[in-house]
Amino acid sequence: MRSMKRRMQGAIRFAVGSALLGVLATASxxxxxxxxxxxxxxxxxxxxxxxxxxxxxxxxETICELGDCAKVVGVDRFSNFPASVQKLPRLGGLDDTSIExxxxxxxxxxxxxxxARVIDRLEGLGLKVVALEPKSMNDVQRVLGKVGQILGxxxxxxxxxxxxxxxxxxxxxxxxxxxxGLSVYYEVDAGPYGAGTASFMGEILTRLGAKxxxxxxxxxxxxxxxxxxxxxxxxxxxxxxxxxxxxxxxxGWPAIRAVKHQRLCVWIxxxxxxxxxxxxxxxxxxxxxxxxxxxAAAGPVPLPTVPFNAPPGGMR
Numbered sequence: 001m002r003s004m005k006r007r008m009q010g011a012i013r014f015a016v017g018s019a020l021l022g023v024l025a026t027a028s029x030x031x032x033x034x035x036x037x038x039x040x041x042x043x044x045x046x047x048x049x050x051x052x053x054x055x056x057x058x059x060x061e062t063i064c065e066l067g068d069c070a071k072v073v074g075v076d077r078f079s080n081f082p083a084s085v086q087k088l089p090r091l092g093g094l095d096d097t098s099i100e101x102x103x104x105x106x107x108x109x110x111x112x113x114x115x116a117r118v119i120d121r122l123e124g125l126g127l128k129v130v131a132l133e134p135k136s137m138n139d140v141q142r143v144l145g146k147v148g149q150i151l152g153x154x155x156x157x158x159x160x161x162x163x164x165x166x167x168x169x170x171x172x173x174x175x176x177x178x179x180x181g182l183s184v185y186y187e188v189d190a191g192p193y194g195a196g197t198a199s200f201m202g203e204i205l206t207r208l209g210a211k212x213x214x215x216x217x218x219x220x221x222x223x224x225x226x227x228x229x230x231x232x233x234x235x236x237x238x239x240x241x242x243x244x245x246x247x248x249x250x251x252g253w254p255a256i257r258a259v260k261h262q263r264l265c266v267w268i269x270x271x272x273x274x275x276x277x278x279x280x281x282x283x284x285x286x287x288x289x290x291x292x293x294x295x296a297a298a299g300p301v302p303l304p305t306v307p308f309n310a311p312p313g314g315m316r
Contacts, residue, residue: 035149038114038133045128048152049108055097056113058134058279060085062147063111065280066156074105076112081273081281103127109150134278135220137203140164143278160280167283171290172208179290179297180209185234185258188276190243191223200278204286210236210293226250234258236296238265238289240272265292 033045053074054060060079063072069082074089076097089105091098097118102110103125110122114133122129130150134143141161148157184205186195195201197212199220205212213232214222230252237258239247244266248259258264267275267288275285 033149033152035130035146037130037146038143039119039131041131043109043128043130045109045150049128049150051105051107053091053102053105053107053110054079054112055091055110055116055118056132057081057273058277059111059132059143059147061277061279061281062144063151065160066148066151066153068151068153071151073107074102099125111147111150135199137200137278137282140200140278140282164280164283168204168207168286171283171286175208175290175293176297179293181211182236182293182296183211183213183232183234184236184238184293185213185229185232186238187240187243187247188221192226192229193221193223194229196220196222200282201275201285204282204289208286208290208293210289227252229253230256235261236263236265236292238267238275238292240267241269242272263296265295 031047033048034042036042050071051073052063052068052071054063054072055076057076057079060072060075061081063069064082064085069084072085072088074091075085077090077093079085079088079090089101091102094113094116097116099118099121102118102122107127109128109130111130111132112119114131116131119129119131130146132143132146134140144157144161145154148154148160186201186205187193188195188201194214195205195212196214196218197203197206197216198218202212202214202216202220213229213234214224218224233256235257237247237256244264247264248254253259271288274281275288
């Protein structure tokens with residue numbers, strides 16, 4: 001009789017303990033998430049979101065790299081990596097996001113860039129909006145942490161950053177001495193807009209030992225006077241394929257060392273996507289830049305007399 005009573009008491013304690021653990025686990029899962037976005041706005045989510053709309057490619061890639069691609073239900077028109085997101089509803093860009101289509105997806109949260117024009121309208125409709133704007137490497141590390149916080153994966157986000165940082169260091173270590181100290185102009189758009197020393201692209205170049213011709217005080221991505229570039233006389237020019245046509249024929253540019261010796265790294269669109277997105281693929285961006293510097297250090301190549309029409313990829 002006593003042993004049966006003890007067994008019953010043990011069973012009751014076990015049941016009560018299990019129930020308590022279940023309550024605590026449920027409370028932990030449903031705990032609200034509060035964070036401050038890059039507008040300085042405090043956003044509170046009732047729980048880890050199950051449905052996410054991402055309107056910035058680097059944020060889309062970050063969510064997927066952290067293992068929650070299945071939660072993304074809609075993206076901007078430029079999000080194309082990983083391949084699985086290409087099947088999702090495309091909601092437009094910075095200036096023409098389809099509000100109706102976005103709302104119909106019933107997202108728990110919308111993540112986007114600070115410059116997106118739809119923020120006020122989305123918040124006016126009661127949607128949770130987190131605006132994030134990575135420009136420097138410190139920004140990328142911070143944004144990874146914010147996304148990790150949203151997803152309940154802060155430890156994974158820290159490990160991801162450490163991996164990115166480590167791979168960039170590895171790319172720098174592969175460069176021969178002759179590839180270090182080369183002066184570089186990185187054109188991000190034909191304005192011309194350049195990637196300054198203060199940008200994440202400029203910071204990667206610095207870590208690779210290159211000398212960016214654009215000083216930090218001009219900002220991350222300044223619009224430049226073309227004469228400034230001619231006077232700076234970079235030894236290497238990095239440019240996307242879309243902006244490369246006619247570059248050597250710009251006034252004064254044939255005298256630039258990079259043009260004269262054809263030290264032009266022309267990125268095909270898929271490479272440009274990697275290079276201009278401040279997110280998980282920055283380690284790949286560093287490897288591409290390192291390849292360019294390595295090829296540039298191999299020696300000058302006479303500029304051909306035919307009109308410049310670079311084939312895809314690499315030193316052209």
